[in-house]
Amino acid sequence: MLKKQAKFSVLTDKTIRNFILLQTLYNGFVAILTLFINTFIMKAYGNSSIEVLVYNLVQAIVQPLAMITSFSLSRKKSYLFTQRIGFVFYFLATIILCIFGERVAFLYPMFGCLISFGAGYYFGIYSVQTMAYTTDENRDMVSGV
Numbered sequence: 369m370l371k372k373q374a375k376f377s378v379l380t381d382k383t384i385r386n387f388i389l390l391q392t393l394y395n396g397f398v399a400i401l402t403l404f405i406n407t408f409i410m411k412a413y414g415n416s417s418i419e420v421l422v423y424n425l426v427q428a429i430v431q432p433l434a435m436i437t438s439f440s441l442s443r444k445k446s447y448l449f450t451q452r453i454g455f456v457f458y459f460l461a462t463i464i465l466c467i468f469g470e471r472v473a474f475l476y477p478m479f480g481c482l483i484s485f486g487a488g489y490y491f492g493i494y495s496v497q498t499m500a501y502t503t504d505e506n507r508d509m510v511s512g513v
Contacts, residue, residue: 434488454489
């Protein structure tokens, strides 16, 4: 006979609920920011998709490098310190976009590097924190699988 499993037992732990909530809010922020920036660059260059492709390619190249540097920094400092640096990069990118407006569109490779460092510093440490906050039984639930 099969054992009856408690549904959503992972959500009873307050720490894991907060972890899932923060990750959901962060993913929503990144999705909206990426969509906005891609549309912004495309509009600034007259619906040309080449600049958007280059921007996304810069992100794909720089983000793994940022993750490597975040791991080396987290060994010297703490994980939380490194993750906060990722948030600072995102904050700087958003502030620069708000202050300089359309002039940022012409510096999209530099802007892509700034966003990639934010993502690399955040996601590198997020993977470590996922292993710390979860167990083998609830990791699939937290990961969304």
